[in-house]
Amino acid sequence: xxxxxxxxxxxxxxxxxxxxxxxxxxxxxxxxxxxxxxxxxxxxxxxxxxxxxxxxxxxxxxxxxxxxxxxxxxxxxxxxxxxxxxxxxxxxxxxxxxxxxxxxxxxxxxxxxxxxxxxxxxxxxxxxxxxxxxxxxxxxxxxxxxxxxxxxxxxxxxxxxxxxxxxxxxxxxxxxxxxxxxxxxxxxxxxxxxxxxxxxxxxxxxxxxxxxxxxxxxxxxxxxxxxxxxxxxxxxxxxxxxxxxxxxxxxxxxxxxxxxxxxxxxxxxxxxxxxxxxxxxxxxxxxxxxxxxxxxxxxxxxxxxxxxxxxxxxxxxxxx
Amino acid sequence: xxxxxxxxxxxxxxxxxxxxxxxxxxxxxxxxxxxxxxxxxxxxxxxxxxxxxxxxxxxxxxxxxxxxxxxxxxxxxxxxxxxxxxxxxxxxxxxxxxxxxxxxxxxxxxxxxxxxxxxxxxxxxxxxxxxxxxxxxxxxxxxxxxxxxxxxxxxxxxxxxxxxxxxxxxxxxxxxxxxxxxxxxxxxxxx
Numbered sequence: 294x295x296x297x298x299x300x301x302x303x304x305x306x307x308x309x310x311x312x313x314x315x316x317x318x319x320x321x322x323x324x325x326x327x328x329x330x331x332x333x334x335x336x337x338x339x340x341x342x343x344x345x346x347x348x349x350x351x352x353x354x355x356x357x358x359x360x361x362x363x364x365x366x367x368x369x370x371x372x373x374x375x376x377x378x379x380x381x382x383x384x385x386x387x388x389x390x391x392x393x394x395x396x397x398x399x400x401x402x403x404x405x406x407x408x409x410x411x412x413x414x415x416x417x418x419x420x421x422x423x424x425x426x427x428x429x430x431x432x433x434x435x436x437x438x439x440x441x442x443x444x445x446x447x448x449x450x451x452x453x454x455x456x457x458x459x460x461x462x463x464x465x466x467x468x469x470x471x472x473x474x475x476x477x478x479x480x481x482x483x484x485x486x487x488x489x490x491x492x493x494x495x496x497x498x499x500x501x502x503x504x505x506x507x508x509x510x511x512x513x514x515x516x517x518x519x520x521x522x523x524x525x526x527x528x529x530x531x532x533x534x535x536x537x538x539x540x541x542x543x544x545x546x547x548x549x550x551x552x553x554x555x556x557x558x559x560x561x562x563x564x565x566x567x568x569x570x571x572x573x574x575x576x577x578x579x580x581x582x583x584x585x586x587x588x589x590x591x592x593x594x595x596x597x598x599x600x601x602x603x604x605x606x607x608x609x610x611x612x613x
Numbered sequence: 614x615x616x617x618x619x620x621x622x623x624x625x626x627x628x629x630x631x632x633x634x635x636x637x638x639x640x641x642x643x644x645x646x647x648x649x650x651x652x653x654x655x656x657x658x659x660x661x662x663x664x665x666x667x668x669x670x671x672x673x674x675x676x677x678x679x680x681x682x683x684x685x686x687x688x689x690x691x692x693x694x695x696x697x698x699x700x701x702x703x704x705x706x707x708x709x710x711x712x713x714x715x716x717x718x719x720x721x722x723x724x725x726x727x728x729x730x731x732x733x734x735x736x737x738x739x740x741x742x743x744x745x746x747x748x749x750x751x752x753x754x755x756x757x758x759x760x761x762x763x764x765x766x767x768x769x770x771x772x773x774x775x776x777x778x779x780x781x782x783x784x785x786x787x788x789x790x791x792x793x794x795x796x797x798x799x800x801x802x803x804x
Contacts, residue, residue, distance in 0.1 A: 302743040306778045307771065331785045333741040338690045339730040340737070342712035345634065346801040347794045351737070354793055375692075387636050393800050400796035401789040451692035452705070459696045485655040485691035493726045497659050497687065530767055530776075569774040 294422055296413070297363040298326035299355055301373040301522070302334050308370070308522035310566030314551040315369055315415060317564045321431055322423050326367055329358045335376040338489055349390065350397040352380040356412075357398055357405040369415040369551075371448035371521035372488075378412040378454060414449050416520050416550065417456040420464045425471045433559035435473025438580050441553065442479040442514035443469055444505065446486055446524040459483070465550055469518060472557040477512040481505055486524040491531055499538045502527055506535065506543040515577040516546040518553055525549065529571045546574035562586050627676040635703060635710045643700040644668050650694035650704055660684040664694060664704055667711070680718050685711040686726035738794060741784030 304312040319326055332355050340348035355377065359366050368374040384391035384407035391407045398404050419428070443465040450459045457464045460483055469476045486505065487498035505528060509517050519525050529547040536542055547570060555565035561584070567574060568586035575585045624630040632638040644665075651663030661682045662670065670679045688708040695704050712730070715721040736744050771777045784790065 305742070305782070307776045309776070333784055333790055334737045334743050336737065337733065337743065339733040341706070341709040342727070342730045343716065343734050344798055344801055345709070345713065347797040350793050350797040351790075354790060383636050390636055394797070396800060397793050397797035401786075401793040403789075403793070447689075447691035447693070452695040485689050485693070487655075488689040488691070489729065490656065490687075490689055492729045493686065494659065497656050501655055501689075530771060533766065533770070569776055571770045571774060 294323065294418075295325040295327065295363065296365045296367040296418065297359045297410070298328045299332055299335075299366055299368045299373060299377065300328060301368065301370040303370055303522035303526075307526060308549075310569045311369055311522060311525070311549045311551060313564070313566035314549055314555045317560050317566075318419075318551050318554045318558065321558050321560070322419070322427065324418065324423065327360070327363065329355060329366075332358060335370075335373040337372055337376075346390075346393055346397065349380050349383070349394050352376045353384070353394045353398055353405050354401070354403060356381060356410055357403040359410045364409070365411045365413055365418075367413055367415055367418055370523075371414065371446055372523055374412065374414045375448040375452075375454070379452075381408060381410065381412055384408070414454070414456070414520070416449060416465060416468070419554075420468050421456060425467055428468065428554070429471040432472055432557045434557055434581070436469075436553060436557050436581050437473050437475075439474045439577070440477050440513055440515045441469050441474045442477050442509040442512060442517045443482055443550075444479065444509075444517045444519045444524060444528075444547075445483050446519065446521045447483065447488075449520050450483055465518065465520065468550065469553065472553055474553065474557075477509075477514050479508060479512060479514070481508040486521075486527040488523060488527075491527060495534070496538075498527065499531070499535045502531055502535050503539055503541070506532065506541075506545055509545055510543060514545065515580060516548055516574060518550045519547055520550055532572050544572055544576075546570055546572045546577050548574055556581070556583060627674040627679070628672055631671050631707065631710055631714070634713070635706050637703040638707060638710070640700055640702045641668065641671070641707060644672070644702060645700060647699065649697050649699065650702075653693040653697050654688075655691060655693070656687045656689055660687045664688075664708075668702075668707075671711075676718075677720065679711065680715040680720040681722065683721070683723065683726075684708075685715065686721065686723075736781075738791065739783075739787075740781045741787045741790050742782065744778060744781035 300312055336348050336351045340351055368377055384394060395404055445462045445465060450457050450462050453459055462483060466476045481504060485501055487501040490498035525547050532543055552565045563586055624633045632641055646665055646669060648665040651657045651665045657663055662684045667679060667684045685708040690705050692705050698704060716727050
């Protein structure tokens with residue numbers, strides 16, 4: 294099965310572990326993802342606040358770049374997914390808007406026939422095109438005993454994205470079960486991670502993040518599995534700030550569902566893109582005997598500098 | 614019936630203007646004031662007005678107060694309200710419209726959220742992709758830097774794990790992208 298692939302900006306660096314693990318898993322499952330040539334940012338949740346037509350055109354350029362022989366575009370990032378899907382849908386529904394978007398695209402020598410491409414989230418492709426049975430058959434190292442909270446977030450299921458329930462999705466639950474994991478009930482599974490609020494009002498964002506961590510803790514989850522780089526960043530990289538803000542002590546690792554798939558398929562921690570999470574996944578993954586990359590172990594042995602300390606010239610390379 | 618924003622007649626009231634600037638915005642006429650939107654909103658508690666109130670104010674053409682409200686800026690684009698709205702009102706897109714109008718009118722006093730959007734888009738227009746370190750430094754050095762001390766450890770953590778790019782990587786066809794965006798802005802302005 295062959296798809297055009299739109300990684301999105303996050304997967305280039307801050308969510309490189311998502312990209313690495315997704316590609317490793319795709320390889321195992323015989324999925325071919327052909328990256329769009331010279332794709333651009335989807336505008337996240339920002340461009341629509343500035344200029345409507347430019348925002349749609351920015352997204353539509355990516356749709357226009359899908360090679361003629363491919364009809365499906367895979368997006369691993371939920372924010373990109375919703376922007377691509379929404380633009381595609383609105384171009385079909387509002388011909389006048391589509392005409393204007395195409396006028397803009399044409400200025401750059403491009404054009405897009407509304408609805409030509411079907412936009413799909415990576416999770417949708419994995420559970421529906423590959424299927425749970427094939428996934429189960431690919432498992433060589435079941436995630437037995439690992440308690441996982443399946444966190445979908447918003448944009449993978451809303452607004453009415455169709456492949457799963459918009460308020461209480463189950464596809465990742467079933468996927469994780471097929472991997473042998475113990476999937477805990479997670480009532481807040483489709484609630485918001487705060488999105489860009491960490492940048493605008495940190496107090497609002499921290500409360501939204503706290504709820505999600507607390508809910509996972511209540512169900513004794515060893516880790517949270519997620520489907521979106523924005524969710525991962527907020528829950529992982531801001532977990533320390535949340536702890537400082539509320540005086541809590543959450544230490545819940547946040548991994549991408551593709552990382553857990555890679556581990557269950559018997560791939561190495563490196564192939565699963567492990568080691569770049571801020572909240573260490575080592576204690577949780579010890580339950581399923583994962584050999585973590587070296588840097589994490591060394592880090593453990595070293596006393597961690599106080600979070601409040603001034604940034605000392607500790608070179609990133611020192612730990613690489 | 615797909616009624617859309619057209620250029621045919623210029624809208625006469627604030628309410629009409631909001632509708633005309635939002636794909637599918639016609640549905641706003643059908644708002645029942647049921648409050649399902651606010652009840653579903655994760656950041657509703659922190660909004661000056663609930664979405665239901667904002668829509669009543671839009672209907673009443675209270676332009677000034679609507680565009681001064683923090684409500685659109687506290688929308689996190691989670692689409693819960695859109696999913697649940699019995700009248701299928703594109704609430705998230707209406708919030709985007711209100712944000713654009715607030716920027717155009719310069720009425721929203723707290724510039725953090727608009728500036729964040731502008732800084733983000735500045736990066737995209739410059740490089741074609743978002744470039745997180747540049748974005749974060751440019752924004753945070755100009756927005757209460759002293760209140761952002763906790764962010765220092767955030768950036769360090771991210772750098773340590775090799776999760777922040779130190780240099781931007783512009784797309785090859787940045788010229789083409791800018792031409793497209795400029796044309797779009799021109800068309801938007803001509804409406």
